[in-house]
Amino acid sequence: MAERLASADAAERRVAVLDLAESADQGAEPLLVGALEDRDAGVRREAAKALAQFDGRPAAEALARTLLDDDASVADAAACSLTEMKSPEAAKPLLALVAHDRAGVRGAAWRGLRNLRVEASLKPALKALADPDARVRREAVGVLAYLKNVATLTALTGAADDENFEVRRAAISALAFASSGQALDPIAKGLSDVHWQVREAAAILAGKIKAAGAAPWLVGALFDEAWQVSGKAALALGEIKAREAIHALGGLLSHPASNLRKDAVTALGEIGHADALPYLEQATMDADPDVRKIASWSIHRILSARAK
Amino acid sequence: MSFAENPSEFPVKIDQGKCIADKGCTVCVDVCPLDVLRINPETGKAHMRYDECWYCLPCQLDCPTKAVTVTIPYLLR
Amino acid sequence: MAELDDAADLFEADVLVIGGGTAGPLAAYKAKSANPGLKVVLLEKANVKRSGAIAIGMDGLNNAVVPGFATPEQYVREITIANDGIVYQKAVLAYAMRSFDMIRELDDWGVKFQKDENGDYDVKKVHHLGSYVLPMPEGGGVKKILYRQLRKAQVLISNRYMATRLLKASDGRIAGAVAVNSRTAGVLVIRAKAVILATGAAGRLGLPASGYLWGTYENPTNSGDGYAMAFHAGAELTNLECYQINPLIKDYNGPACAYVGGPFGAYTANSRGARFIECDYWSGQMMLEFRKELEGGNGPVFLKFDHLADETISEVEGILHSVERPSRGLFHEGRGDNYRRDMVEMHISEIGFCSGHSASGVWVDEHARTTVPGLYAAGDMASVPHNYMLGAFVNGAIAGEDAAVAAASTELQSYDPQDVETERARMRRLLDNKDGLPANQVEYKIRRFVNDYLQPPKITRKYEIAQKRFAEIREDLQRIVARDPHELMRALEVHSILDCADMAAAASLFRTESRWGLYHYRVDYPEQDDENWFCHTQLFKDERGAIALKKRPVDPYVVPLESGEKGAYQRLRIPAPV
Numbered sequence: 037m038a039e040r041l042a043s044a045d046a047a048e049r050r051v052a053v054l055d056l057a058e059s060a061d062q063g064a065e066p067l068l069v070g071a072l073e074d075r076d077a078g079v080r081r082e083a084a085k086a087l088a089q090f091d092g093r094p095a096a097e098a099l100a101r102t103l104l105d106d107d108a109s110v111a112d113a114a115a116c117s118l119t120e121m122k123s124p125e126a127a128k129p130l131l132a133l134v135a136h137d138r139a140g141v142r143g144a145a146w147r148g149l150r151n152l153r154v155e156a157s158l159k160p161a162l163k164a165l166a167d168p169d170a171r172v173r174r175e176a177v178g179v180l181a182y183l184k185n186v187a188t189l190t191a192l193t194g195a196a197d198d199e200n201f202e203v204r205r206a207a208i209s210a211l212a213f214a215s216s217g218q219a220l221d222p223i224a225k226g227l228s229d230v231h232w233q234v235r236e237a238a239a240i241l242a243g244k245i246k247a248a249g250a251a252p253w254l255v256g257a258l259f260d261e262a263w264q265v266s267g268k269a270a271l272a273l274g275e276i277k278a279r280e281a282i283h284a285l286g287g288l289l290s291h292p293a294s295n296l297r298k299d300a301v302t303a304l305g306e307i308g309h310a311d312a313l314p315y316l317e318q319a320t321m322d323a324d325p326d327v328r329k330i331a332s333w334s335i336h337r338i339l340s341a342r343a344k
Numbered sequence: 345m346s347f348a349e350n351p352s353e354f355p356v357k358i359d360q361g362k363c364i365a366d367k368g369c370t371v372c373v374d375v376c377p378l379d380v381l382r383i384n385p386e387t388g389k390a391h392m393r394y395d396e397c398w399y400c401l402p403c404q405l406d407c408p409t410k411a412v413t414v415t416i417p418y419l420l421r
Numbered sequence: 422m423a424e425l426d427d428a429a430d431l432f433e434a435d436v437l438v439i440g441g442g443t444a445g446p447l448a449a450y451k452a453k454s455a456n457p458g459l460k461v462v463l464l465e466k467a468n469v470k471r472s473g474a475i476a477i478g479m480d481g482l483n484n485a486v487v488p489g490f491a492t493p494e495q496y497v498r499e500i501t502i503a504n505d506g507i508v509y510q511k512a513v514l515a516y517a518m519r520s521f522d523m524i525r526e527l528d529d530w531g532v533k534f535q536k537d538e539n540g541d542y543d544v545k546k547v548h549h550l551g552s553y554v555l556p557m558p559e560g561g562g563v564k565k566i567l568y569r570q571l572r573k574a575q576v577l578i579s580n581r582y583m584a585t586r587l588l589k590a591s592d593g594r595i596a597g598a599v600a601v602n603s604r605t606a607g608v609l610v611i612r613a614k615a616v617i618l619a620t621g622a623a624g625r626l627g628l629p630a631s632g633y634l635w636g637t638y639e640n641p642t643n644s645g646d647g648y649a650m651a652f653h654a655g656a657e658l659t660n661l662e663c664y665q666i667n668p669l670i671k672d673y674n675g676p677a678c679a680y681v682g683g684p685f686g687a688y689t690a691n692s693r694g695a696r697f698i699e700c701d702y703w704s705g706q707m708m709l710e711f712r713k714e715l716e717g718g719n720g721p722v723f724l725k726f727d728h729l730a731d732e733t734i735s736e737v738e739g740i741l742h743s744v745e746r747p748s749r750g751l752f753h754e755g756r757g758d759n760y761r762r763d764m765v766e767m768h769i770s771e772i773g774f775c776s777g778h779s780a781s782g783v784w785v786d787e788h789a790r791t792t793v794p795g796l797y798a799a800g801d802m803a804s805v806p807h808n809y810m811l812g813a814f815v816n817g818a819i820a821g822e823d824a825a826v827a828a829a830s831t832e833l834q835s836y837d838p839q840d841v842e843t844e845r846a847r848m849r850r851l852l853d854n855k856d857g858l859p860a861n862q863v864e865y866k867i868r869r870f871v872n873d874y875l876q877p878p879k880i881t882r883k884y885e886i887a888q889k890r891f892a893e894i895r896e897d898l899q900r901i902v903a904r905d906p907h908e909l910m911r912a913l914e915v916h917s918i919l920d921c922a923d924m925a926a927a928a929s930l931f932r933t934e935s936r937w938g939l940y941h942y943r944v945d946y947p948e949q950d951d952e953n954w955f956c957h958t959q960l961f962k963d964e965r966g967a968i969a970l971k972k973r974p975v976d977p978y979v980v981p982l983e984s985g986e987k988g989a990y991q992r993l994r995i996p997a998p999v
Contacts, residue, residue, distance in 0.1 A: 047367040050408060054371065060572030082408055087529075089569055120531055151540075182540045209538035231715065235734060264686070293728065294696065295686045325699045328686075375471040377640055379581065379603060379907070394907060396635050401750040402471040416748060419633040420672050421755050 304332025442473015627771025696736025
């Protein structure tokens, strides 16, 4: 094998790396690490891909170095393999790169760190929320989100104000570990965001953490210009059993988007109050069979809860 | 018995310039679930030996030199 | 001309797993992990790296039982109702209990499931009574990951060996299998203490409307070999009349994946762009409604994305065109179709057997044991209903673990050498034929007759004609010419296809009622008849070697249905207002 890896023919060296990748043998790891230094980018790329199967310090260190490879496809392969690491030992070489000059390297390092969930990431990740590059800030949000640490709530709430919409969207989604009271501010901000996907994320968050305090804003969001946002707001109002939303939800039953009518009847069933019955009766005549189905099911739920 | 030779447009095409089967690579042959690819002993390159394609793409996606192109079989296009 | 290797190689193993797709690798891995001292062999007629139904990965789990979203008992109730009550609940419960642990184990191995921003499983609600859909937008690498685990566990992998018949001892216990190499035509006799069949669906039974033999929904190498082998070994097969029929992208004949598009807001629509499916779960009832719309005034049927936002469509495309059947994008591109603008035309598939989506297969209990001692079955060919990919993993694991225990306390059984000779003669004839029929023509003819006569709605007289035609073609099987080992493999597959066609016809004629929507819609017996047919139908080989059938009562439920629960789904279905 060593001979094949030293062949003058790059294609032969590449085939040797492919064979090593398949051997599932621990002995392959140092050879693959060596192949990361090959003069042919194709060989280095295959070696970087193959190292994904070796979890731990040596592979992580070698792959972290490879993030600096001059060939973008090799660096990308290394970044991808680093996301497969699970051992906390992989964290150290990655943390060493989070302040690297190149934004691509910083972003890849954070992406690799997310899954590892090491506390040592927390402080530098908070700092990275101020990174000049939006992609890096987005990856840092991911790292903090996986840590689910209440100490990050303020920072994530701040990131919900980021100038980049992907960062705002991620930051709002990340708050699902917060208690219902802690996330009211970002929900309110998110629901009035200029980008519909951020508003949608805020509505989803409100439903997930059952943020009852967000009900007034959610009722407002029922009339969002994007039906997707209205739908998630409706479902959230169902989750928090907002009786005050029944009539607004009923008003959605003549909306042209059947997906939204479906969400509205689902919410009316979740709220489970008899005031919704006239709306649900009306919805059992809807042209859309899914709306009729859920309306009927919701009526059944309300009536059987009342019978008990 | 005589078998008629029928012209066929093979769904799997291999760029002979890029293929490194002659260097020992057998990736596309190994990953074909229908096992219809072979190395041509004359050229040393991979080729489609049997016209039985599920247009599933592992050969194309796994090829280390991007030498393989799959097209949807004509009858389905 | 290839020569059949007359000096059959003999190999001895503790556990033999036949089929390296989804259930097979798990069975082999778990058997080996349960008892590393065992010699575990995995046979695959292509190559384990990318074989079976999930060659290029899977885009989601349809039956994930994740705590907080669903309970095993709730899942068992839903599957029971979805199958009109005819289920062996213990096997469904055995699956459901291990579903979540399997997800976590696969996750540890590197299989990617969709997680939310905080890293928790992002289970989606697609049905009304439970949440079981866990997307896998990056699920393309499943097979590579399984392959790595098999290598690590030191399972012996024999690629390019096609098992063709099982061997049994005189007392009926399993003794091993005969296999043939698809490159050399070398015959291998494998003696084993336990054998696990995991050869997938019978996906090459009906002929796709395109007429292209390989344009099937299932991986076309899933030609029903396992059903044929189990039958010839005397195992019972159950409910084969409950066909697999799927709504697919027309001509492409691959899944449109309502389970992928659904959570994003896409849906199946008629030509007016409106939803029409009243049934709430994947079933024969849904296919019946689909077929009616397809052929009615509002047809054909489409998958509708064009009402979604551009960002959403890009995300859906990213999944649909990279995982499970990635050539979908290529297909749409060829026709100039764009999800943003065009609805995607759908069609109804040809028939097949597959427990992954329906309820048929080789009968197994909650330990994946068939009715032949020492023989197991798992995955799409085994009878645990609505199994999908995760069920194949779990039931493969169950089979592997039970087989490991069985193998440790059993000796290798002796088999009748004449059985090997008979099998060798079957193969030799095909290779020796100088004159005869090409396998693909015989196959085309069988599968065309399957479409002409067996595709539901089922009509008794048509089924009788089919049986007559199949009997005629059976004579032709011996005349197939195999010019090389690959063609021998294909010719032997055609033998399995005919066996499956015969079994489909016999099972359908036996059950004189209609059930499971379109899957078993008999025009001559249009009503469901619970009084006489609330039972499994067991198909087996009688003393004369012919197909025989009997009823098997439904075992008492381990998860009783609450009163009125059966009607719950029915209540959901409200016809359109006039």
